Every structure is written in structure tokens, then in C-alpha cells.
Amino acid sequence: MPVEIDIAKVASLARIALSDEELRRYGEQLGAILEHAERVQQLPTEGIPPTSHPVPMTNAFRDDVVTGSLPAEDALAGAPEAEDGYFRVPPVLGDS
Numbered sequence: 001m002p003v004e005i006d007i008a009k010v011a012s013l014a015r016i017a018l019s020d021e022e023l024r025r026y027g028e029q030l031g032a033i034l035e036h037a038e039r040v041q042q043l044p045t046e047g048i049p050p051t052s053h054p055v056p057m058t059n060a061f062r063d064d065v066v067t068g069s070l071p072a073e074d075a076l077a078g079a080p081e082a083e084d085g086y087f088r089v090p091p092v093l094g095d096s
Contacts, residue, residue: 005030 007027011018018026072085081088 005034 005027007023007030008018011023076082076085076087079087
């Protein structure tokens with residue numbers, strides 16, 4: 001059962017100006033997407049539990065390990081400006 005969507009109205013609501021060619025092309029693309037979604041809905045899924053992922057997910061991150069921090073001199077070595085062991089940056093909130 002095809003679904004009719006007024007592409008021009010949706011574009012207007014989104015404040016997107018589309019040419020006649022774009023309206024035609026997007027209408028065809030949306031129609032193909034909706035037809036595919038309809039075919040997917042017809043698949044026999046009885047007895048299949050819903051999932052958010054088709055395969056089990058595993059954490060690929062390594063365990064956190066506490067290590068020493070970067071020495072201040074090394075961190076400041078690439079800074080454009082440094083002063084008294086801190087990064088020097090322009091004021092953000094005023095002339096203080």
C-alpha cells in the first residue's frame with residue numbers, strides 16, 4: 001500500500017526551497033524507501049525477540065590503568081604562550 005507524502009509541504013515546513021526536479025527526485029527516492037520498509041514489515045518475525053543490534057556487542061576498550069601524568073614542561077612546550085607554568089590565553093569574559 002503506497003503512502004502519499006506531499007514533498008512540497010514537508011519542504012515548506014522545513015523551510016527548504018526545492019526545484020520541481022528536486023521534488024520529483026526526492027518523491028521517487030522516498031517512494032522507494034517506503035516500499036522497502038513495507039517489504040521488511042512483511043517478513044515472518046514471529047518468535048524472534050526484538051533487538052537493538054543484530055550481533056552481540058562487546059566492549060573493545062582496554063581497562064583503565066593509572067599512570068603518571070605528563071610533566072608540565074612537556075605540556076607547555078608546544079603552547080604559543082605560557083606564563084608561570086600555565087597556558088596563557090586571551091581574556092574571555094572581559095579585560096581582567
